[in-house]
Amino acid sequence: MKRSDVMARPGRWLRRGVLAAALLGAGLGAAGAQPAERPLRLVVNVGLQVLDPIVGTSFVTRNFAYMVFDTLxxxxxxxxxxxxxxxxxxxxxxxxxxxxxxxxxxxxxxxxxxxxxxxxxxxxxxxxxxxxxxxxxxxxxxxxxxxxxxxxxxxxxxxxxxxxxxxxxxxxxxxxxxxxxxGSTPPTEAVKEIMGSGPFLFQADQWVPGERATFRRNPRYKPRDEPADGLAGGKAVFIERAEMINISDPATRAAALQNGEVDYLEYAPLDFLPVLSRDRNLVIAKPGGIAQIMGGVALNHAQPPFNNLKVRQALQMALDQSEIVAVHGLPDGMFLPSCQSMTLCGTRYSSEAGGEALRDQSLERARQMLRDSGYNNERVVLLHPADSALINPMAMVVADRMKRIGLNVDQQTLDWATAAQRWLSREPVERGGWSAVPVIYTGFDMSDPLSNVGIGYNCTGTAPWLYCDEAMTPLLRRFEAEADPERRRAIMADINRQALLNVNFPLTGQFSSPAAWRRELQGVVDFGFPVLWNIRRAPR
The missing domain is CATH 3.90.76.10 (Dipeptide-binding Protein; Domain 1)
Structure with a gap:
């Protein structure tokens, strides 16, 4: 059965069985087990394993943190x-x-x-x-x-x-x-106590890592006396309880939203967008600009084979973005055939300088570049997060193209929570280390070069990929000292050129992946990632 046939009768009972099992696993099933009050249920893209937003690198940790912490x-x-x-x-x-x-x-x-x-x-x-x-x-x-x-x-x-x-x-x-x-916890160690000042209280005793996190409205929180606007304004909470749950199967996520078992999907499964878009009970977000997503491959620059610049350049030549993004089957207007801007195309610091050689990416050229690199058949441990509906299909194409140019790929399929832990390892691959991880980031992470994962961590030693390009250092210093937007954009062109030359973080494609929620949710702030303040549930 095709995924687009989610509403077809032959799969109905199987789907219901899968859905029931998933919701029971998330603590949502069993007749009569739910309290009288209906919590707002948000399905996140991957399971929540890390609670500290300074240590954690995942969107799900960021989503969690916006509920319990606050910003200046x-x-x-x-x-x-x-x-x-x-x-x-x-x-x-x-x-x-x-x-x-x-x-x-x-x-x-x-x-x-x-x-x-x-x-x-x-x-x-x-x-x-x-x-x-x-x-x-x-x-x-x-x-x-x-x-x-x-x-x-x-x-x-x-x-x-x-x-x-x-x-x-x-x-x-x-x-x-x-x-x-x-003041007592190093930034590389997770805090042992979650104590914020934000609009929700985390229920630590009910947390099931990777599956469910629950929250209550914070009665002490004093929202600003302004309308909610993006991440700013009054973070007024009108619901008493909320839950972040993980449902890994895309079909089950779509069915759960349509049937009303959950209220909000961080990312609507792309295969099901045509079906969900026709459902009058649902709202599909319209992400654009910095809310779009860029895929890439995090490389371990500290170990073979990707400590070799020529090997990295061969891989970059193999990553045809149009081929990789095509796996999602997106309609026109939801993806770009190619974008070689490290800060995403269409954002304030967009530049594709240095990307001219990548206009015509080719497996044959990549094979020749790998042969010329001195690559010695070193094992490439590729961590493949199969439970991410967005990363999983792109990762399969990335793995295939890596193998087709001659890399010795050890493709290890695992859930994102496990991959995120392995990603922090600095051990060699023989002792549980890693070589490459297909990942995605939004423009919120990428559009400013100083916070960009493929630029801003240059020579800091604080990110897993450990890239260090001495030629990038003075460019970043010039950018951070400059306040004029036009001069900053000119410097960014030089930064983009150097980042592509050194292959800090090879890009796999820019696309949109919208959120979806039940129409009965009123006041949803459509900002590009889920925030649960300002939401009221319309009476049934």
Whole structure:
């Protein structure tokens, strides 16, 4: 049976059995077992395994964190930076001193007040992990609390993206934590206590790693007195309970949404978009711009064979984006045949400089490049996250093309949670290490070069792929010091050219993958990833 035949009668009973099993596994089944109150049920793309947003690199950890933590500033729906936990800020005439003031009444989930000391400790911990944060702190002379509600960031040299860094919307987001936690936990170690000040309370005793996380409305949270707008504005919560669940099978996800067992899919299964789009009870999001997705292959630059630039260049030549993205069967307008911009095409820093040689990617050319590289048949351990509806089909094409050019591929199929843990390993492949991981990122992660996974972590040693290109360092330094948008775009062209030349993070294609939710959910903020504030459930 074709996947598009999800509503056909022959598969009905099998589908119902699979759906029942999945929902029981997520704690949602069994007649009479549900409480009288209906929780809002969000199906995330992969299971939640890591709770600390400074350690975790997955979207699901970011989604979790936006529910329980809060940020100093936030992007609205137009990409403008607005105060969130802050009342406001001032900047000195020379642009080197920023003074931030917290808005009154902020409390941690245990009832203690949020202070400037908490914010300073949180920023220091985030800056020890995140690419933008590291660069910001490297340009900082002093970061200190001046009063319980006020702190100062004094730069030692010009840094044009202070507010951009603080407003970073995706991995790794500068979420605030109590100083007693942030100040005592290294950024490479997960915090042992989840204590935020955000709109939801995490129910740690009900967490089933990889399957289900549950939340209650935070009665202490004081939303801003403004309409919700993107990640900014008033984060008012109108539902008492919410659940993040994992249903790995795409057909089961689609059926669960159509039948009303779940309310919201982070990503609608692409195979089922025609069916879901015809259902009047559903709303399909319309992602564009920075909400689009770019696929890529994270490479282990520290170990053979991808410590060899010529091997990386051979792989890049093999990754025909039109072939890889075609596996999703997307309609026109939802994908690009090719984009060689590390910051995504159609975003503010878009540039395809250096991509001219990749206009005509070819397996035959890639084979010859691999033969000329000195490749010695080293084993390539490819971690293949099969439970991700978006990564899985692209990963199969990537693996096939790697094998067809002559790489000795050991394709290890596993769930994303396991792949994410293995990805952090720095052991050689003989001791459980890895060589390559097909992944996806949104424009929220990629559109700013200082936070871009294939650019911003250059020579930092803090990301799993460990790339270090000495020629990139002065370009990034010029970009971070520059404040003028036009000059920044010119520098970005040089950065893109160098990133493609060094093959930091070979791209596999840009496309859209919309969310979907039940029409009875009113006030959904369509921002490109799920946020559960501002939502009311229409009466049935």
């Amino acid at each position: 500033v936030a992007l609205d729906g137009k990409g403008e930076i607005r105060p969130q936990m802050l009342q406001g800020w001032t900047v000195s005439d020379d642009g080197l001193t920023y003074t931030f003031t917290l808005r009154p009444g902020l409390e941690w989930h245990d009832g203690t007040p949020v202070t400037a000391e908490d914010c300073v400790a949180s920023l220091r911990r985030w800056g020890g992990r995140d690419s933008s944060g590291r660069r910001l702190l490297a340009a900082t002379k002093e970061l200190r609390a001046e009063a319980p509600d006020r702190f100062v960031l004094q730069l030692s040299r010009p840094f044009g993206g202070v507010l951009d860094a603080l407003a970073k919307p995706s991995v790794h987001v500068p979420f605030m934590m109590p100083a007693r936690i942030a």
